[in-house]
Amino acid sequence: MRWTLKPQPDTSKVKQLAKELSIDTTLARILVQRGIETFDEAKHFFRPSLSDLHDPFLMKDMELAVQRIETAITNNENILVFGDYDVDGTTAVSLLSSYLKTIHPNIATYIPDRYEEGYGVSFQGIDFAEDNGFSLIIALDCGIKAIDKVDYATKKGIDFIICDHHKPGNEIPKAVAVLNPKQIDCNYPYDELCGCGVGFKLIQALASKRNQTIEDLIPYLDLVATAIAADIVPMTGENRVLAYHGLQVINSQPRNGIKAIIHQLQKKELTITDVVFIIAPRINAAGRMKHGNYAVELLTEMGFDSAVEFASAIEKFNSDRKELDRAITQEALLQIENNNEQENYTTVVFDESWHKGVIGIVASRLTETYYRPTLVFTKSGEKLAASARSVKGFDVYNALEQCSEFIEQFGGHKYAAGLTLLPEQYQNFKNKFEEVVKTTIDKNLLTPEITIDAEIDLSEITPKFFRIIQQMAPFGPQNMKPVFTTTAVRDNGYGKQVGADNSHLKLNIIYGSDQKTYNAIGFGLGDKITSAQNDFDIAYTLDENTWNGYTSIQLMLKDLK
Structure with a gap:
């Protein structure tokens, strides 16, 4: 280690803050290190208020998104709420669909199958929308790179609204509206929202048109807090406000799905760490082991008894997931040893029999063991699919960009990404990735800090x-x-x-x-x-x-x- x-921050600032807050200088120093230098900033930090949330209409295309949804409601159109199968995606779908159902009856949800369709917007999902008379798809936690999919939908007369937070490519899909604060030309004041957070800004905008206030949306914050915790986004700005108030909902009046997960626990009050290690893995387990629909059904279930049934099914998925993840991690560690790759700058392993649903967890485990940028591959149809994890301070997304000649498709963040490639490109990719990391990483980053x-x-x-x-x-x-x-x-x-x-x-x-x-x-x-x-x-x-x-x-x- x-x-x-x-x-160490400016001593005069530390002394001034310590005096204003009547706290010792150690605590004042910690606050100044975190950018909190005045009494007013400390007040906002220690008492996060929902009134600190930004106007949702500051987000690029928000007005267009709201207009299109209002038109769909007026014309009695069918709306399909589409989202990724992980915690951020399933909570976002649960949040938006349950809000829309309070104002419009023709709402359905769609979570792609991790194994049949893979990550993000899928052609099968669009075909489903066409076959079932949906004229508007709202995609959450995915879609920012779905240029061909959005074109495909447009040709079928289906409109798209995209709510995403992943890094955009050079080209943006030609959707009716694209809500993503990471777009270069979006002037929204906070760009670290998760997918569910972007979905929350959309319902905030819709609610404001109905004379509803932020108080009316508090019951949805348990979902937002769960997504913020699970997606490991910065706990600053709006995320801090939403997580703070969302935790209060989780601990006082959670929806039945979350209540069903936590009702067997002995804990009186859950922290954000409990959300990360108790609630999130169970919601994730549905998409990993069976289908993300289970998670949405759990999180939108109105009856407690039914929610308990969904929760017990998900509990079984979660224990199966744990066993798989343990077994595959052991196999992967053995593979690294047998190939004598312990001294590499990267950890890249592959076995076609590994379960696609747990390779992300295995990648995290290997990163803990060898502390290297890590990729775990498995077979997915005719291609290979991988989950990538990185070490603190190293941008694995940028490294993958430099290997793009060997990759079919990839997306993600600085520390976690996913990709697919053709089997014949595996060795070329592995060599190139090792070379890129070896020549660009600061060697200090290979020791945990x-x-x-x-x-x-x-x-x-x-x-x-x-x-x-x-x-x-x-x-x-x-x-x-x-x-x-x-x-x-x-x-x-x-x-x-x-x-x-x-x-x-x-x-x-x-x-x-x-x-x-x-x-x-x-x-x-x-x-x-x-x-x-x-x-x-x-x-x-x-x-x-x-x-x-x-x-x-x-x-x-x-x-x-």
Whole structure:
């Protein structure tokens, strides 16, 4: 692990903010590092308000999108809400379709089959629309590169509205309206929305034409928060506001589908991390193992008993997914070993029998193991399909662009992408990708980095200090949970390996002249027990631990040396 201390901000700004907010300078420094320099900015940060959301009509083509939907309602047209099969896509479809059904009866949904149709807008989906009399398709979380598909639909007399957040290509599809804040000529103030977030801006615009306020749309925010958490978009600006209020809905009045997922849990209050690790994988499992329609049916189900049935079916998909992902990861690790590729700058593996639904998860697991830009390929019809994952600081989308001569189709983000290619191009692509990464990556990026917000004394960790850290949630990219470091600490001699396979580390850290003890746990750090024999340094975050009815602050170790 590389430990990198964040650059220290302007001392005068830190002192001024500490004074204005009546907080200590460590907390003020963390806020200034995150771009929060004034009392007013801090107020917006700590009290995210729905009134801080931007006017949806600032988004390019929003007026056109709303006009086309209003025309469809007036003319009693059939509208097909089309979306990708992952969490962002299925929540977006659930959100828009359930809102539209409150104002128009002729609404249906369509999620492409991951295996038959692949990612994004499909010719089969457009044929389905034609066969069933749909004259308008609204595509969510996909479509920004569907130039030929939109042309195909236009020839059949079907209009398209695209709501996407993926990086546009040089050409934009000739749809009636394209809502994507990442378009170069879109002046919308915030361009980091997820697909469901763009869908929310559309219903916000539609609602404003019906004299509805943002308060009327609060029940939809559980879906938006789930998509923001799952899609790992920056937890800044509008995303922070939507996630903050969406979490409140999840914890107070979630829709029956989400309630059915969480009703068996013992947790009183879910955090954004719980959404990432509990709710999102289950919604995703439907599209991975069976069909994304299950997720939409779960998330739009009005009756709790029926929702529980959908949730239990999805629970089964999720446990199957876990088994598959474990088995394929083992096979992939073996393949890397057998091919002697541990020293490569990239990890690229392929087996035609691997389940297409879990290759993205396997790519993430391999990235954790070897910390390299990673691609996992499998057979998909006559072609090979892959999921790509990257390491912090390296743009895998740009790297794939430089290999485009060997690729049939690709799309995605800086850290995650998908692609297809012809089997005969696999080796050429693999060689080229290795060469591109080897010549362009900063070699430091191949060692995992812990970014540290501040070096502190453990005595600074008071209940008030911890309470303010908690109020910085929800955490996510660009607003991560603060990481601290403390040097020259000691274990009291009772430190031990814990967990079924001794993979975790539990320490009782003593520090300072008063020899006060602090509980610490390091998940996956069991083999670091030898580093805890004498004085050592720790990198950690803070959390609460409740044991036997007593709650205390616990150090969550990220590394020690």
